[in-house]
Amino acid sequence: MLLTGAQIVMECLLEQGVDTVFGYPGGAVLNLYDALYEYRDRIRHIRTCHEQAAAHAADGYARASGKIGVCIATSGPGATNLVTGIATAYMDSVPVVAITGNVARGLLGLDSFQEVDITGITMPVTKHNYLVRDVEDLADTLRSAFRIAGSWRKGPVLVDIPKDVTAQKTEFTPCRPVPPEEPPLPDEECFLRAAALLQKSERPFFYCGGGVISSGASNEARRFAEKIDAPVACSLMCQGGYDQRDERYMGMLGMHGTKVSAEAIRNCDLFVAAGTRFSDRVLCSAGSFAEGRPILQIDIDAAEFGKNLPVSLSLKGDVKAVLAKLAGMLPQQKHTAWMAQVRGWKRRYPLRQTGAPGEVLPQDVLETLCRLTEGEAVLTTEVGQHQMWAAQYYTFRRPRQFLTSGGLGTMGYGLGAAIGAQLARPGSRVVNIAGDGSFHMNCAELSTLARCRLPVVELIFDNSVLGMVRQWQKLFYGGRFSQTDLGGGTDYALLANAFGVKALKIETKDEIEPVLRQALALREPVLIDCVISRDQNVLPMVPAGGSVEDPMLTMPSNLSKEESH
């Protein structure tokens, strides 16, 4: 059939099973939006207030559903506004296809109105990108974009389409999407060597990263842990990738990991890592990470072997397939003494926040939220102290339940991601855990919640400071709180109401449960202003240059002025 470029984009989206896109209209995408109007019964378009939120929403949609998220923006500022969202998805390997309009081909390269070289700009933060110069190439380019975004190590792909290409007509031939190719398994010898290492180990440590979630390997990870009889820690990106109610689970590992994980890594004799890139926030000081112990790394991306940490043995392949095969090769292991030791640490080092009597503690809020939502809510977060508390104190049971910007650390991510998550999973309770600092970065999206009637709970830990930066200033800058006092001038209830969003407030410990109950009972967007102390810190913490085996459990009484990050 003879279709315009814009109609071909719609047909390709349908071909890929896309029924929801996020975006913002503009001059260079007028044709695309005209086609969206035509296809409105089959493709739902969610307009955010700012393109950045559209990119985060596509990312949140992808993380919550496992499908590929799609966002659309116009040329120039529309496209550049997507960049933070694309970079966020890139750092966390989230499959997103971003479609941007550009000026007509005849105007390219002439500094035309709203022209920007978005393929040049996004080269470092996409898996791949395209500028479509001919409508004949459009359909296959979009198909490639989806294939690349969703295969191997996933990631964002951008397709830039000049305005006149969306108007050109050509013959369109529908095409069934090709299933992503199965990455090959490592060779047999690697498996045998891995199995030998595992059988020799008496105190194995199993560490899961975000790759466990993106490859859908949660069940395989659980069976593997049982087979090798090991305790399990997860990275920030793998929260929920391993059921945290399981007795093997020790908590996070890394800068704000648990003391239990730290003790276990200090005492283990083999470190097994699956689907993780050993970020500096996990390694802390790379030189002292599991020093002298063999490390077995499983990952789809060979470039992650030896990038930040030398490893003894690497298995390149899909984490799910590799874990399944490895578990199948091994006889049941039994490490009774080791597991008893881990249980002992779990009893000895529970995570516990402290404060003044009656103080609203983030831990209590999050644990109550967890109880009231039966551990089944989808949590999105912004970035900062609240993000770490959410990871520490909500007991996640399933993958795709915790959506956070781990790699890029994007303040302003959470609310956009919550929009995407709620649309991907209409039956789930979606709660965005925010700090008051992050909230101010993207609060306009409350109007998107109201307009689309998305029953997202926006829970703000309101301490009137940029808490995480302030914590570092406290620890390493002699308490010189440069620009981290927010002054607390915002009336959250007024603001929420202005957008058509209900507002509730938690000021005392007694209000935690009733207010959360009330918010969760409303089937509409609601903001909770939860006032907490500015002196609450994220602990444990491995200070800069410190070893992951030796986290600080309390803030030092005499705060050092010398150190810096």
Place this chain on the structure above:
Amino acid sequence: MKGSGEREYILSVLARNNPGVLLRIAGLFSRRCYNILSIVASQTENTEYSRILIVVSGDDRIVNQVDKQLCKLVDIEEVNVLDRNKAVVREHLLLKVERTLQNSEKLVQIAGVFHANILSVTPDSMIVELTGDAGTINSFIELYTPYHVLKILRTGSMAMSIGKNF
């Protein structure tokens, strides 16, 4: 200054001739802080592909990373780290030197020793070309240096592995 263990590696990269492919490669090197000493790109026998020869300085770990990161670029078909002992490595040089009545014979002599071609002679200048490995080219330039070299252009290393199957 090169640190211990740092040496030069030659990477031979086969890439699809899509727009921006050289930019993708150069961008990867710059953002990952790898050093490019030289880069030579040209079309291959198949016009849909380019062969790009990159000389990198670093240690084994770095070159390993470069190799794997390059392989992840969608437009890249294959990456080979060439073994200098099993490859022919050549550079091309154009050198313009000042010519005077006194030195003209000397300039021609040096070119003769290296079997270099004289491409142009004017009353006050001479252009010579030479193909050879980096060492030969360096000594050639060194011999001309006392005679006031006006301009130098060198291509960077081209390299081809030896044998039918490589």
